[in-house]
Amino acid sequence: MPESHSPQAFHGPCRLPAGAQGQPQRAPQAGEGVFQQPGAPALHQAARRALSTDDQGNQAHGRTERRVVLATDSLWWIDKLEREDWPGLRSVVCVESHREQHGSGAKSVEKRYYLTTHEPDARRLGQLIRQHWSIENQCHWVLDVTFDEDQCLARKGHAAQNLAMLRKVCLSLLKQDTSIKDSLHGKRYRAALDESVLETILFPGRSK
Known part of the structure; x- marks a missing residue:
């Protein structure tokens, strides 16, 4: 992955300290238990020796959130064949988010x-991870306002992914157009009613 790109995410098992009924007992200290996997004590020790940590918190949107970020370049435990599928791989990162809703007191990890x-x-x-998700969230909001994306019920096969790609292409074309003074939603509506407007948006360089 190029250096300018944000890290690529995946999900996997990771053990939490448990309290009653298996619920998390407390938020771990930075670096405590986040990379732990059952039956791999050598991995725990090696990862913690090469561990970079960051612990941040904030209050917004009616909740308190704490984010513990851990990163390590101790990758000897990853199978060599699997490493070949990730050229240039340098680090593994874990982000652990602890949230508490102010009104209900509900907690999640x-x-x-x-x-x-x-x-x-x-x-x-x-x-970098927060910047990436900020961009994704802003894009989703615009797609929902302009194309009512959240109401799309396409689920069969690859329909959802294909429609999402088409919406993003359309959104890019609407944003690039500077000839029509209107909102994105307004441009889309006008293009649906007037083929000359649609042609202007689709082929901006075409001479009239």
Whole structure:
């Protein structure tokens, strides 16, 4: 993965300290138990020796959130054949998010894992991951407002992915157009009613 890209995410098992009824007892300290896998004590020790950590918290949207980011370049435990599928792999990252809703007091813990070509700088990687999701969330909001994406019920086969790709292509064309002074939703509506407007958006360089 190029250095300018954000880390790539995947999900996997990761053990939490448990309290009554298997619920998380407390948020771990940075680096505590996040990379632990049952039956691999050598991995635990090696990963913690090469571990970069960052612990951040904030309050927003009616909740308190704490994010623990851990990164390591101790990758000897990954099978050589699997490493070949990830050229340039340099670090493994774990982001553990602890959230508590202010009104209900409900608590949740989520762990996400990333593979990256970046060095294991937990603070920097945490920033890149947050920037990536900020862009994704903003794009989703625009797609929902402009194309009512959340109401799409296509589920069969690859229909959902294909339609999502087409919506993003259309969104890109609408944003690139500077000849029509209107909102994205307004441009789309006008293009549906007037073929000359549609042609202007689809073929911006075509002479009239």
